[in-house]
Amino acid sequence: MRGANLVVALALLALAAASPAWAQPAPPTEGCPACHLETGDERLANPVKAFAADIHRAKGFGCIACHGGDAREAGMEAMDPSKGYIGKPNRQQTVQVCGRCHADARFMKQYNPSLRVDQVAEYATSVHGRRLRELDDPKVAVCSSCHPAHAIKPKSDPASSIHPLRVAETCGRCHADAKYMAEYKIPTDQLEKYRKSVHWKTMSAKGDLSAPTCNSCHGNHGAAPPGVSWVGNVCGQCHTVMGELFAKSVHAKAFAQIGAPGCATCHNNHDIEPASVEMVGLGGPAVCSTCHAADDKGGRAAVEIRRLVDTLRVEQEGARAILERAEHAGMEVSQARFELNGANDALVKTRASVHAFSLEATKKEAEPGLAISAKAYARGVRALDELQFRRKGLGVSLMVILALIAGLVVKIRQLDRRSQAGNAGSNSGGER
Amino acid sequence: MTEATPGPDTGRRGFVNWLLATSAGAFLVSVLYPVTRYLVPPQVAESSAASVTVPVKAGDVKPNTGQIFKFGNKPAILVRTPAGELKAFSAVCTHLNCTVQFRPDLGHIWCACHNGHFDLNGQNIAGPPPRPLDAFVVNVRGAQVVVSKGA
Numbered sequence: 001m002r003g004a005n006l007v008v009a010l011a012l013l014a015l016a017a018a019s020p021a022w023a024q025p026a027p028p029t030e031g032c033p034a035c036h037l038e039t040g041d042e043r044l045a046n047p048v049k050a051f052a053a054d055i056h057r058a059k060g061f062g063c064i065a066c067h068g069g070d071a072r073e074a075g076m077e078a079m080d081p082s083k084g085y086i087g088k089p090n091r092q093q094t095v096q097v098c099g100r101c102h103a104d105a106r107f108m109k110q111y112n113p114s115l116r117v118d119q120v121a122e123y124a125t126s127v128h129g130r131r132l133r134e135l136d137d138p139k140v141a142v143c144s145s146c147h148p149a150h151a152i153k154p155k156s157d158p159a160s161s162i163h164p165l166r167v168a169e170t171c172g173r174c175h176a177d178a179k180y181m182a183e184y185k186i187p188t189d190q191l192e193k194y195r196k197s198v199h200w201k202t203m204s205a206k207g208d209l210s211a212p213t214c215n216s217c218h219g220n221h222g223a224a225p226p227g228v229s230w231v232g233n234v235c236g237q238c239h240t241v242m243g244e245l246f247a248k249s250v251h252a253k254a255f256a257q258i259g260a261p262g263c264a265t266c267h268n269n270h271d272i273e274p275a276s277v278e279m280v281g282l283g284g285p286a287v288c289s290t291c292h293a294a295d296d297k298g299g300r301a302a303v304e305i306r307r308l309v310d311t312l313r314v315e316q317e318g319a320r321a322i323l324e325r326a327e328h329a330g331m332e333v334s335q336a337r338f339e340l341n342g343a344n345d346a347l348v349k350t351r352a353s354v355h356a357f358s359l360e361a362t363k364k365e366a367e368p369g370l371a372i373s374a375k376a377y378a379r380g381v382r383a384l385d386e387l388q389f390r391r392k393g394l395g396v397s398l399m400v401i402l403a404l405i406a407g408l409v410v411k412i413r414q415l416d417r418r419s420q421a422g423n424a425g426s427n428s429g430g431e432r
Numbered sequence: 433m434t435e436a437t438p439g440p441d442t443g444r445r446g447f448v449n450w451l452l453a454t455s456a457g458a459f460l461v462s463v464l465y466p467v468t469r470y471l472v473p474p475q476v477a478e479s480s481a482a483s484v485t486v487p488v489k490a491g492d493v494k495p496n497t498g499q500i501f502k503f504g505n506k507p508a509i510l511v512r513t514p515a516g517e518l519k520a521f522s523a524v525c526t527h528l529n530c531t532v533q534f535r536p537d538l539g540h541i542w543c544a545c546h547n548g549h550f551d552l553n554g555q556n557i558a559g560p561p562p563r564p565l566d567a568f569v570v571n572v573r574g575a576q577v578v579v580s581k582g583a
Contacts, residue, residue, distance in 0.1 A: 208562060238560070240546070334502070334504065338502045338506070341506070342531070345531055349544070352546065394467070
């Protein structure tokens with residue numbers, strides 16, 4: 001009895017080991033790949049080959065999920081329109097086909113509970129979606145323009161067309177193509193400009209994938225140019241302190257009245273360079289002179305604000321340099337150097353305060369920094385004075401010691417000479 | 433008789449003179465070298481402290497509070513978590529080097545300059561800081577809190 005049980009168990013084990021279905025999810029039972037690969041027509045074979053690495057394939061979806069038809073039929077009968085076969089979806093159908101699952105929260109929860117399900121709704125608000133719906137524009141982007149059909153990968157995959165590092169390239173495929181975009185009469189230099197921006201450098205060179213790319217400001221599925229009046233809100237998503245200061249400033253209202261695009265008025269939109277204090281004031285690369293002159297109130301304030309920031313920067317740097325010199329010379333100034341960190345805080349806040357466009361606001365941040373710098377500088381001067389005093393003291397005491405040594409040498413020689421003279425005297429006396 | 437064997441005698445005297453001369457030289461070097469080193473400043477600053485005793489008693493840092501202290505030339509922050517654990521981090525924000533502070537209302541570390549937030553493990557959780565605060569090791573010896581750089 002026991003022997004018979006063992007045989008059954010062993011037989012079951014062997015059966016389980018031989019069956020690949022026991023270890024892996026069932027492969028799609030559709031017959032589509034068989035024909036599509038066999039015809040030798042690359043146009044038919046490529047989608048099947050590419051689909052092997054598609055996220056949908058990995059989750060167990062096959063051809064009919066999008067193309068319709070009947071998977072139970074082995075031949076051409078599977079592609080019967082009466083069985084739901086639609087072939088290659090047209091542009092309008094593409095959005096519907098993707099949305100059938102992706103807009104169904106209950107369905108999507110089974111596969112990726114945190115994935116958004118509002119893509120179709122958002123797409124309807126985008127310039128792409130509106131043109132498709134209202135004009136049946138054959139050139140606007142649909143789902144598969146950015147998520148290449150049959151090779152869709154999650155955005156976390158570096159090879160994905162929507163990985164942060166590749167979004168700009170994906171949008172640029174159309175938007176940087178002057179010929180393709182000609183009829184829309186919009187600029188096509190966005191990608192080129194973006195590649196020069198601090199945002200792209202932060203992302204590509206510093207590896208900070210949270211740095212903004214096209215969709216961070218334009219939205220992804222709802223892609224549209226930010227409205228002039230809400231540019232500040234968009235930039236303020238990350239640049240919160242500057243965004244808040246700007247929103248309360250005189251410029252927020254003034255820019256809205258003249259139709260200037262908020263932050264982008266001074267910082268540009270796609271080719272945003274690292275901000276520097278040189279942008280403030282009236283001369284050189286300063287941007288205030290675009291609207292203000294030296295004799296108007298704003299121009300005078302700009303010059304004063306710039307002077308304050310520069311003064312704080314110079315004073316802080318001067319204090320740091322003198323303390324460093326004192327420290328290198330062996331003086332104990334660590335407390336002063338510690339306190340000088342406060343001047344850096346003030347400088348950072350002062351630079352941010354520029355976005356309030358108010359001399360008072362900048363003064364409020366700069367003044368504590370100036371006081372800290374002055375105190376630290378005075379401590380540095382005292383330390384260097386003390387160093388000079390110690391050096392002089394050392395010199396004087398060295399002179400005294402050297403003089404003493406010289407005196408001793410002279411004294412020893414005198415004693416030697418005297419004893420030699422004494423010896424010579426006694427010797428000559430002895431000879432007599 | 434003495435002229436027949438000059439070698440050993442002058443040899444010994446020469447050796448003694450050589451010894452005297454080198455010891456005088458060594459003496460001079462031992463005096464002058466420290467003097468010159470004192471007068472000529474070093475190229476780089478002294479390395480900063482690897483360990484400091486925080487000038488507050490362990491019991492004075494209440495739960496859900498933080499205390500800035502001096503760690504070498506740089507500020508550091510000693511935090512007592514609501515659970516009572518003492519933790520210490522560099523208080524230099526990893527964005528633009530401002531000094532961070534503990535916000536009891538938020539229950540974590542915050543930087544006033546650009547609204548950067550760090551949790552009680554020093555991790556950057558919001559705002560522009562690109563990386564976590566450097567963590568230090570905290571040891572409590574009686575009432576004394578000793579903070580040191582990790583291995």
